[in-house]
Amino acid sequence: MSNVEQKMNQNLSRNIDTNVKVIQSLLKQNDDVVERTFYLPNQQGNKGTLFYVEGIVDTDKIERALKDLMYTSSANSNAVQTTSTESNLAMSIQTHMSHNSSVKVANTLQEGINGILLGDCFCIIDQSEQGLIFSGKGGEKRSVEEPMAEQVVRGPRDGFTEDIRTNTALVRRRIRDVHLKVEGLELGTKTKTTINVSYINGIVKESLVEEVKQRLNKIEIDGILESNYIEEMIRDAPYSPFSTVLNTERPDKVAAALLEGRVAIFVDNTPFVLVVPAHFWDFLQASDDYYLNFLTGTFIRWVRYIAFIISLTIPSIYVLLTSFHQEMIPTALALTIASGREVIPFPVLFEALVMEIIFELMREAGLRMPKPIGQAVSIVGSLIIGQAAVQAGIVSPFMVIIVALTGISSFSIPNFSASYSIRLIRFPLLIASGTLGLLGFIGMFFLLAIHAVSIRSFGESYLAPATPFKPKDQKDLLIRFPWWHMKNRPELAADNGIREANEKPAPPDKGNSETASNKISDEMNSDANTTSTANKKDASVQRKKSKRIKRKTVKLKDLMKDKNDEDQKSQDNE
Amino acid sequence: MKIKITNGMYMALIINMVYAKSIGVTQGSIARDVGSDMWISTIIATVSAMLLILLTVMIIRRMPKADIFDQSKAMLGPWVGKLICLVIFIFFTLSFGPIMVTFVFHLKDFFLPEAPLFLFVFIAVLVGGFAIYFGIEVIARMALIGVFSILLLNGLLILGALEDFDVRELLPVFEFGITKPVIASRHHLADWSIVIMMCLIILPLVDNQKEWGRSSLVGVIFSFIFIVMWPILETGVLTSQVTSQYLIACMQMARSAHLGFFLHRYEMFMIAFFGISILTQIAIALLCGSVALSKLFGLKDFRPLIIPVSLIMGGYGYWVVQSHNHAMDILENSWVSLSLSITLGVVGVVWILGFFLKKKFKSEKG
Amino acid sequence: MIRKLYKLVILMAIMFILTSCVGKREIDDLAMVMGVGLDLVENKNGEEEVKVTAQIARPADARGQTGAPSGQTGEPIWSISATDKSIFGAIRKLENLSSRRIFWAHSYVIVINEDLAKNGIKDIIDFFIRNPELRMRTWVTVTPDDASELVSSLTGLEVIPGQSIEGLFKYSDITRAAPRSQMIDLHAAYLSDATQPYVARLKLETNELSNQTPEQGEMYKNVTHAGTGVFKDDKLVGTLSAKETRSLLLFVENIKSGVSIIPCAENEEDVTTFELVHEELKVIPDYKEGTPEFTLKVKTTGKLVETDCAIGFDDDQKIKELESNIEEKFKKDINKVLDKIQQEYGVDILEAGNSFNNKLPSKWKEMRVNWDDHFQDATFHVDITAEIKSGALLIEPTESNKRADE
Incomplete structure (x- = not known):
């Protein structure tokens, strides 16, 4: 390894052949590295060599660069002629010959190699101690599509892609403000992933940006393949099942967050952008809430809150009622439940756990399978589990309803990582209430609540603005107030003064x-x-x-x- | 301690600290004394509690950054200060008796009669101890959730009970004269004494010092609104005779609430909300006990003391609840007299001595 | 911190495993009692014993096909009984009979035989309110028939008899012939210093036709409401008939409607039926010369629902006449009940003591000790105003016009 590093740190030699040899030795065993030799159209006819990695470059751009280097108009060639004897041949090519918009002069081999690997093309010329890096980034990438995980009925349909520039562009297209900042840094010793930290100056608290940058800079890892690598390394309460960093595929959601004074973290090669700080409620709110009439928005938001409560508590409450507190069930219902359970050989808790696990299996199988088979899995699952298991007397029909209800409710939580965490925390609740009845339920619920209350996300209380109660921020919690009514930014913004000055229409x-x-x-x-x-x-x-x-x-x-x-x-x- | 809590959280703490026992156990005790004048006793006790809490605010204002322990230490010297720490620790240990009575009997008698007794005390102490590990701020935020659940509980009860409400049961007012309700109010005032003691410890942490008096009063008034509904409904729906028959009168009230004929009872859901409130109360009591003990030993942090304090207070709680008779005896006699004498003693002594030792505050401040 | 969390988790896990399922019983391990019958029987030695009959639902048969295959024995209920000197003893014997744990919480109704009720029902009240499982809204009733027969015969439209008895209480507002007496009210009335308890009365009546052999006439028994059982403290002292109960309900319940039948002026055999859509009673207590006095102000509005007589709604004179007829009849009914309660039974089940206490608390203190005696001496003034507001859809009487020209 040290050999490689030694070579990398070398300066370029005046002799092109030595340079080419070094580069070849560094990039040997690589089929996708292309080497192209040419001669400059000046009097000396300097030999030049171009290196690039096929696939991550735009071939058109390379060809254009080659054209600049090989043919040249008389004016330009004059300039090259005059300066060609000077040592800074590369500089004169950059200033006089190249049409490439971001051609850079590289002094060391290291810069050149990095450029090649990043998708640029590196050009060395005989008799020059400097190389040139032509930007040629390109290659195949996915176009902007509708986000898979977060869909809306009304609202923009564009979603982030794997390309970080496209992603930042999608946000910048929404916020055309001089204060919008997109700071870049590179993480991952091997992957050298580009990370962008974005915020709106003046709205965001400076301490927050500092904190984010500080946490990002602390990261030492060889590779970052997805934004969760970063999420797990910068989050508060790392052991908590609750996620304290919001991830989203939607540019409009990121833009909205930036306008509220939050910080977005873009990671290259993933369509998921992180937003910090995140409150618990952010995971239950969808973009639709803000794009529909505020009454509708409030209503669907409530539907989601109810879905949350159902998916968290309904299995526990069912187990609680049927195995401890049967006197609480209305008599007619109690008879119905009892008749369904008449032939079931298992205790309710066991039945519930088994069904929950079967449900998770089906969900997972449907997700992992190729799409056409996934549907078959869900049909088989619903038929076998829903129908046959009940008829065979292994599962009671009520339990099927409960589990299905829980499943549907957890699907209606817009952020899927939040819906996973809710799925997780309902198991302790289920077990506690199945073993200790109401006492277990209350105790476990209290523990979970204490835990949720105690965590913070980048200095913000996780359950704010509900607790600690922030009266000013209530306009976007239980009820989504009309836009003309939300005059202030949330309290987490540095500038939470007037956001708009609209009167009621x-x-x-x-x-x-x-x-x-x-x-x-x-x-x-x-x-x-x-x-x-x-x-x-x-x-x-x-x-x-x-x-x-x-x-x-x-x-x-x-x-x-x-x-x-x-x-x-x-x-x-x- | 740099931690600050907002005035809203402080009010929430007050509400949670007094609510759980006052709505049922206390009302039963009062009903045995004054019948349908329960709510009058409740009002009397609340008014006296207001006066006491204002007195508390006055005391703490003298040295706004120091709680009762530090203040008494500065004022009367380390030994008297330690004595007050000890007294307050004993007070909170004693207060764990009625709190446990409320928690355990609610759940055990009405929901899990076959479960072993230690389990209830154990879980209460475990959950409470876990909660206070995170410190006062987290519990204060939890108290807000507690208030929310109290609201829901009250709402649910009103829904189910208003149909059977008969205002005639409340009449005539002052059936037993005026002195009797005043004397009976001691039961409720004993509940308030826990709040007063808590304020002596927690008030310095409250954010907005100017609003201390107002926040305290508003907290008391809100608690009163949440509580007074219960004696009125208990009399109007159950009659005072029935109320007085039960140890946990509010559960009987909750049991008789129904929505139409279909949902003939739903007390389990009410108790689920109630549980959040009372577990918060348990946590605060444990916290106050731990803080008192840590000041006694001169420790900077109360956390190392959580486990011993939990054991002591849990043990005492277990000893109290082991039989109904025993619990009732402690609740209605010794607890009332002890708590009231300790509260009035500490508040009164510190208040009066403060007038003679004004100079000490100034020197401390300088 | 994390270590502590792990410890906590392990501790919780151990605790759950060690103590798991304390007091746990699955819903299908329960024998859910739908109705309880209590009788007084004599054993071989001639001693009086209590016979407890429990009507237990078989969920699979009561609910039929709910997805799971069920053991179709056909009978939705299973009735068992046991006798012992005390209720507790009998109940314990019932436990020995049942393969599942007997679960009383869902009992719709408690039926007490009148003989047993005459001996006192204090222990029954105590048993049913002391147990946290039991609901406070069970209907408490007395019956002149065998309670065991009443709770174990299949009656009504419902498959579970308890349910059909509840249905009687729930849905028959206009013609209900028994008060809604739930355990919670009975308990309060028993403890009260002013009022005495009363409960609904049930009877088995043979009035159901067989669908196969209708020509044989009524052959199946059905449960019906049959008035009120009046208690002095915990002992049954008498009953009110279904008709008398109607007037009682005016005092004790917030009933909104009823039926009044008045004979026509022209022809005694023809009758006019009024539905009383609104009834309101105001009791004004007073105290005169050592005896309590009550003025009962009754306001009622009715609507004509059926008539044989020629009553046109434009005839003010006739309407007035009818109104006074209603008032008179009403007054007679009320006085009859008052007489019976006051003179015959001598117990205040009308909550008159309560209203007296509300109005005149100082006098009440003197009289509360033997209120029942004072109640017997009390005078009642009944003051009724009836108003007929509509004739339902019609204005003109339903008269044939064929002989109109005569």
Whole structure:
């Protein structure tokens, strides 16, 4: 290994053949590395060699680069002629000959090799101690498709892809703001995966960004293949079944999170983007909530909350009722349950555990199988388990209903990693209530609740804003308030001042003969005299509005100031 | 301790600390004394509790950063300070008796009569001890969930009981004169004494110092609203005679609640909510006991003491609940007199001595 | 921290395994009692003993096909009985009979034979309220028939007789002939210092036709409501008939409707039926010269639902007349019941003591010790206003017009 490193750290030699030999020795046993030799069209006819990895480069770009190097217009060749004797031949090619948009000069072999492996093409030229890196990244990639795991009825249909640039572009296309920052770093000693940390300056708390970067920089690992590698290494409460980092395939969700003052972490080669900090409730909220009428949005959100409660507690409650507290079941129902269980040879707890496991098996099998077979699995599963097991008297029909209900409920939780964690935590609850009855249920529920309350996600309480209770943030918890009502950002944002200054929409006042355009113009110059016909109420509304606008401008000024300071800082740093 | 809790959490702690026992066990005791005037006794006790809690706020305000232990140490010297630590630790150990009575009898008598007694105490202490390991802030947040569950429980009960409510049972008011309800209010005031003691320890941690008095009062008033519903419904639906017959009167109330003819009982769901509240109360009592003991030994952190304190308090709780008779005797006689004398003693002594030793505070502050 | 968590998990696991399933019993291991009958019987030595009959549901047969194959014996219920000196003794003997644990919590109804009720039902009340499993909303009834027969015969539309008895209480608001007496009310009334308990009365009546041989007339028995059993403390002292119970219900329940039948003015045999859609009673207690006095203000509104007489709704005179007829009849009914309760049984089941206490608590203190005696001396003034508001759909009487020209 040290041999390889030694070679890598070498400077380029003036003799092209030595360089080519070194590169060849480093990249031998690689079928996909292509070597292309050419001669420059100058008087000396310097020999040049181009290296690239086939498949991760765009061949068109390579060809264009070659064209620049081999044919050249008279003006350019003159320039090359004059400078060719100088030592910085590479520089003159970069400035005078190449059309490539991001051609770089490489001084060491290491840069060149890294460039080759990243999907660029590395060019060395005889009599030059510098090489050139033409950007040629390309190759096959998946196009933007509808996200598989999170679908919406109304809302944008684009989802993240495996390409990090596409992903950041999808977000930037949504937030065209100068404050949107996409900071890059590279993680993984072998994979050299690109990581982007994105946030909106001024909205996000600076300490949060610092914390995220600090945690990311601590990571030492050879390879990162999926964002979960990072998620597990930066999360709080690493042993907890609750996930404290939100992952999503939806650019609109990331954009919304950024606007709330969160930080997004893009990882190359995976469509799943991480968002921190995450509250428990974020996992139960879908994008649909915000794209539909707020009443509908609230309703479906409640449906999901109920689904959560059902999938967490229903099996436990059923076991609790049928094996400990039968007196609580309404008599008619108790008879029905008893009649279904008449021939079942197993205790309820055992039956429940077995059925839950069978359900998980079916779900897993349906997921892993190729799609057409997956459907067959689910048909076989539902037929065998649902019908035959009941008729054979092994499982009671009620238990099938309970397990199915639990399954359906857990599917309606929009974030699948959250739905997995809920599946996990219902087992201790089930076992506790199956062995100790109500006492076990209460005790285990309390333990789970204490655990959930005690964890934090990047400094934010996991169950906020429910507990600790944040009155200002309630507008987006139980009820999704109309957009014109959500005037503030959540408390986790640094700038949680006015987010919007909308009034409740209302039809124009009929008594007032002003036209809409008049009104708008009035609003524009808020200090303009109100017309004598306008009544007092109107005036007061306008006063309020102007106040708000003033406040907003003050906020903006502050922001601008911050921004300037920051620019100053960055300049200083440079 | 740098940890701070918000005023809202503080109110939630107050509500959880007083709720569980007051709605049933206490009401049974009061009903045995004053019949249908239960709710009047409840009001009287609440008013006296308000006065006491204001007094507590006054005391802590003198040295806003120090709890009762530190204050008494600064004021009266280390030995008296340690004595007060000991007294408060004993108080919380004693308070575990009634708390355990409430928890164990609710679950054991009505749901799991065949389960062994130690299991209930064991689980209570285990869960409580686990909870306080995370510190006061987590429990304070849990208390908010507790309040939420109390709300649900009350709502469920009202749904099921209002149909059978008969206002005639509440009349006539002051059936037994005025003195008797005042005397009977001692049972409820004993519940409040736990809150007062908790405030002496927790108040310095509360965020907004200006609002201490108001938050305390609002907390008491909210607790009162949640609690007073029970004696009124118990009288109106069950009649005071029935209430007085039961050890856990609120369970009888919950048992008789029904939604139409189909859901003829659903007390299990109410108890599930109730459980969250009372487990929070257990956790807070354990926490206060541990803090008191850690101050007694001069430790900086209370966590090493969780297990011994849990054992002591759990053991005492087990000793109390081992028989109904025994439990009732302790609950209605010795607990009431001991808790009230300790609370009034500590609060009164510290308050009065504070006037003579004002200089000490100033020197401490400087 | 994590070590501690592991320890905790292991501790919990051990605890669950060691103590697991404390008090656990599966729902299919229970013999769910749907109704209880209590009789007084004499044993061989001529001593009085209690006979407890339990009507136990067989879930598979009671529910039929619910997916799982079931043992079709055909009988939805299984009735067993045992006798002993005490209820507890008899119940313990029942446990020996049953292959499953007898589970009382779902019992719809407790039927007590009147002979047993005359000896006192305190122990029954105590048993059923002391046990946490048992529900507070069981119907408590007395019967002149054998309680064991009543709970073990298949009656009504339901497959489980307990259910059909509950149905009687639930759905027959207009014509119900028995008070809704649940254990919780009985318990409260027994403990109360002012009111005395009363319970519904059930009877077996032969009025069901056989579908195969209808010509043989009624041959199957059915359970019906048959008035009220009146208690003094815990002992049955008398009964009220179904008709009398109607008037009693006005005092003790919040009933909203009833039926009143008035003979026509022209022809005594023809009758007019009114449905009383709204009844309201106000009891105003008073105290005069050592005896309590009560003014009963009854307000009722009715609607004409059936008539043989020629009553047109535009005839104000006639309507007035009818209203006064209703009032008179009502008054007679109420007075009759009052007389019976006051004079014959001498117990306050009307909650009159309660209202007296509410209004005049100072006087109540003197009288509460022997309230029943004072109640016997009390005078009741009945003041009734009836109003007929509609004739349902019709305004004109249903009269043939063929002879209208005469």
